[in-house]
Amino acid sequence: MTHTIHAKYALTHVLNAHGTFTPLGVSRSSPSVQRAVAAALGEFFIIDELQVAVSERVARITGAEAATVTHCTAAAITLAIAATMTGDSETGIAQLPDTTGMPNRVIIPAGHVVNYGHSILTAIRLAGAVPVIAGTESACTVDDISHALVAEHTACLLLVSSRLTHGTPLDLGQAVAAAHAYGLPAIIDGAAQDLRLDELLATGADLVLISAQKYLAAPTAGLIIGRRDLVRACRAQERGIGRGMKATKESIAGVLAALEEREQLDVAAWRAEQDRKVRWFVEQANAIAGLTATAQEDPTGLPFLRVCLHVEPSHRQETASALSQALRQGSPSIWVVDRDAAAGNLILELVPLTDTEIAIILSRLAVLSEA
Ligand SMILES: *Cc1c(COP(=O)(O)O)cnc(C)c1O
Numbered sequence: 001m002t003h004t005i006h007a008k009y010a011l012t013h014v015l016n017a018h019g020t021f022t023p024l025g026v027s028r029s030s031p032s033v034q035r036a037v038a039a040a041l042g043e044f045f046i047i048d049e050l051q052v053a054v055s056e057r058v059a060r061i062t063g064a065e066a067a068t069v070t071h072c073t074a075a076a077i078t079l080a081i082a083a084t085m086t087g088d089s090e091t092g093i094a095q096l097p098d099t100t101g102m103p104n105r106v107i108i109p110a111g112h113v114v115n116y117g118h119s120i121l122t123a124i125r126l127a128g129a130v131p132v133i134a135g136t137e138s139a140c141t142v143d144d145i146s147h148a149l150v151a152e153h154t155a156c157l158l159l160v161s162s163r164l165t166h167g168t169p170l171d172l173g174q175a176v177a178a179a180h181a182y183g184l185p186a187i188i189d190g191a192a193q194d195l196r197l198d199e200l201l202a203t204g205a206d207l208v209l210i211s212a213q214k215y216l217a218a219p220t221a222g223l224i225i226g227r228r229d230l231v232r233a234c235r236a237q238e239r240g241i242g243r244g245m246k247a248t249k250e251s252i253a254g255v256l257a258a259l260e261e262r263e264q265l266d267v268a269a270w271r272a273e274q275d276r277k278v279r280w281f282v283e284q285a286n287a288i289a290g291l292t293a294t295a296q297e298d299p300t301g302l303p304f305l306r307v308c309l310h311v312e313p314s315h316r317q318e319t320a321s322a323l324s325q326a327l328r329q330g331s332p333s334i335w336v337v338d339r340d341a342a343a344g345n346l347i348l349e350l351v352p353l354t355d356t357e358i359a360i361i362l363s364r365l366a367v368l369s370e371a
Helices: 002-008 031-041 047-062 073-086 090-095 120-125 142-149 172-181 194-202 228-239 241-245 249-264 267-285 320-329 355-370
Strands: 014-016 066-070 105-109 130-134 154-160 186-189 207-211 222-226 291-297 305-311 333-335 345-348
Touching (some): 014 355, 031 249, 047 194, 047 222, 066 073, 066 228, 066 249, 073 154, 073 186, 105 142, 130 142, 142 154, 154 172, 172 186, 194 207, 207 228, 228 241, 267 305, 320 333, 320 345
Parallel strands (some): 014 333, 105 130, 105 154, 154 186, 186 207
Antiparallel strands (some): 066 222, 207 222
């Protein structure tokens, strides 16, 4: 099927070792998720019923009060902020992005101002809100947050749980408690953290936002999970700024199928399988001249390892960055994370890859290193 699409439209065949990367199509859905999406496309539904089905399932799995599906997490950030400004006031919803007369300050720690394709500040401003940055790039304390929260017209606190944050890690539970001390809601953007959803909800956050297309491997969709009144106010934004951010029937059907699979997932077995692939890769890569491979834990605590490939400076195969480029230019086009290439390091995430694909990457590395 994939090969048919690639051949028909002359598209590049990609091996994605870059992780849940939007420009490459993020993740691979299982056959049962694919079937659910295809089946939904040919049917009509009462969309509210699909949304209720997701809400009930998420509530059962996580213990959260409610959930709703939106187009993606970028949309979910804008809608969640809008919900904290308007509640379910129809006039407020219709008035946005004009926030005259509403609380509109959104507090965000400086180290949480991430860029996942655009700056998260853009997602805040799209609701009509004004971002207020607390602390500095290198550190933001709970006191810095409290200091920012106290000013008038504050709508909420926005926190991010991601590998993309910088500076001294902030205790999310304490930050959430600081918002609650001022009677304000706290939202956590945990887009790629669905495998740690329980921990994020345990911080006491009022809303947690998850990208269904990342490790859940559903179609592109944002899950907004948490307080029933706020979830309802997020959904109500569809009659205002949220119209262009709505979930489609096929994405909701795909999310339902993916949630069902997640409920049945044997996490220990899944984790052991990811470990096996990484350890095999590391062993094979270490046999290639000029490369040193190690297994690396996820810095946010996601339950799988990645491969760190160090390209030795003395080796003929110039630099890590040149190796990354050469991998991309070959066929299939192999994508790895080269954010840290200046230090000689490439990172590979093997989660969606089969053994056959991993073997292709290893043999390409061997050929390039001996070139
Ligand atoms: C991926 C990501 C987003 C954006 O999610 P989409 O579902 O692609 O809109 C937002 N925040 C973080 C931290 C992300 O990793």
